[in-house]
Amino acid sequence: xxxxxxxxxxxxxxxxxxxxxxxxxxxxxxxxxxxxxxxxxxxxxxxxxxxxxxxxxxxxxxxxxxxxxxxxxxxxxxxxxxxxxxxxxxxxxxxxxxxxxxxxxxxxxxxxxxxxxxxxxxxxxxxxxxxxxxxxxxxxxxxxxxxxxxxxxxxxxxxxxxxxxxxxxxxxxxxxxxxxxxxxxxxxxxxxxxxxxxxxxxxxxxxxxxxxxxxxxxxxxxxxxxxxxxxxxxxxxxxxxxxxxxxxxxxxxxxxxxxxxxxxxxxxxxxxxxxxxxxxxxxxxxxxxxxxxxxxxxxxxxxxxxxxxxxxxxxxxxxxxxxxxxxxxxxxxxxxxxxxxxxxxxxxxxxxxxxxxxxxxxxxxxxxxxxxxxxxxxxxxxxxxxxxxxxxxxxxxxxxxxxxxxxxxxxxxxxxxxxxxxxxxxxxxxxxxxxxxxxxxx
Numbered sequence: 001x002x003x004x005x006x007x008x009x010x011x012x013x014x015x016x017x018x019x020x021x022x023x024x025x026x027x028x029x030x031x032x033x034x035x036x037x038x039x040x041x042x043x044x045x046x047x048x049x050x051x052x053x054x055x056x057x058x059x060x061x062x063x064x065x066x067x068x069x070x071x072x073x074x075x076x077x078x079x080x081x082x083x084x085x086x087x088x089x090x091x092x093x094x095x096x097x098x099x100x101x102x103x104x105x106x107x108x109x110x111x112x113x114x115x116x117x118x119x120x121x122x123x124x125x126x127x128x129x130x131x132x133x134x135x136x137x138x139x140x141x142x143x144x145x146x147x148x149x150x151x152x153x154x155x156x157x158x159x160x161x162x163x164x165x166x167x168x169x170x171x172x173x174x175x176x177x178x179x180x181x182x183x184x185x186x187x188x189x190x191x192x193x194x195x196x197x198x199x200x201x202x203x204x205x206x207x208x209x210x211x212x213x214x215x216x217x218x219x220x221x222x223x224x225x226x227x228x229x230x231x232x233x234x235x236x237x238x239x240x241x242x243x244x245x246x247x248x249x250x251x252x253x254x255x256x257x258x259x260x261x262x263x264x265x266x267x268x269x270x271x272x273x274x275x276x277x278x279x280x281x282x283x284x285x286x287x288x289x290x291x292x293x294x295x296x297x298x299x300x301x302x303x304x305x306x307x308x309x310x311x312x313x314x315x316x317x318x319x320x321x322x323x324x325x326x327x328x329x330x331x332x333x334x335x336x337x338x339x340x341x342x343x344x345x346x347x348x349x350x351x352x353x354x355x356x357x358x359x360x361x362x363x364x365x366x367x368x369x370x371x372x373x374x375x376x377x378x379x380x381x382x383x384x385x386x387x388x389x390x391x392x393x394x395x396x397x398x399x400x401x402x403x404x405x406x407x408x409x410x411x412x413x414x415x416x417x418x419x420x421x422x423x424x425x426x427x428x429x430x431x432x433x434x435x436x437x438x439x440x441x442x
Contacts, residue, residue, distance in 0.1 A: 032119075037119050039118065039139075044111045044153055048111055052153040053104055057103060063157075064155040071093035083317055088202045111153055113163065114160070114163065116163040117142065118143045124170045125428055145420060176226075177219070194238070212400075245259065261321055268306050275299060276338060296346045306328060377427045385429075
């Protein structure tokens, strides 16, 4: 089968297009990865300089500002550890602040780190499909994806966490059901666990991906012994990074903490009667970005209504977190239909089909409609190529993972970032390759 016979594109009927695609498949993967990095960084830098980089730290959103303050403490010699945050991303910011001159340069530095996600996605798709050109298409789509460009120029933890997550998917060994397993590489499973743990230290939601990573091994691999070996090494790698931090936090705060202790705060902020009462209230944040509050969004522990003003001011955070969890679950049990309504709103908001008009025309076009179209194209690819269910669980499980995160917290589009990358990859493989997993990597 020729390189172009597996493409479901109009170019297959256009001889110059066929020759061009054949040439792309013969280009060095390293050169393509470097080109994708330059493209991703250049596009994001253009957006940042023209519209999105902030002039000073006072213009940062709340989470960004908290990361910046923690990095300020590190530079001053203080390790202001708190049970609700990990310190990996503040450490990255502190390092960039030591190396780069000024606030703008630090923002550009974070963008430079985020741009590594495009070549990593290229590597992942090329590995799954065996096709350089399909990986290139996925990387270009990701580099130009609107939400990619938006978050690439922020100081959220996503710009550093997403490349680490994609690195995990690249490292995770392929199983025999994919037709591309190759050597029995146990070291790759260990490294995948290490990188996933580092991603968790940057953004704690990736802790919840650990069972999904194990499920990927189960779906892709026929041999039970190999699944057990790789799964064990994945867990060992994760533990090597996580255990020291967990031991430190447990000793520091006097009770077991695996990564952070903010489950109650996270749960209560996205599930409660106050959200139902704030159905569509609008506000404007510090950087003139209009948004709304209501079911599907999130409230801070002082706004959720589960704590009294005195408890907010004087109760220790660890105690607050436990109380918030207990009161939220009690409310959900007492009001199951209201709780289900809120959970449905979280999912609908995350996937762009809820409160579309309230987001404004730009976010409607490049956010809501874009993700709805991507989801439809990816689902059509799965229907068109049923073999993808076996070949690519490391792609289609990611949207399920972020949806689970939304159910626990809220439907943030920030949380959806890894799923956007996975859906772009799934669409590229499903529509550009006739038999996923059949081709041999060049």
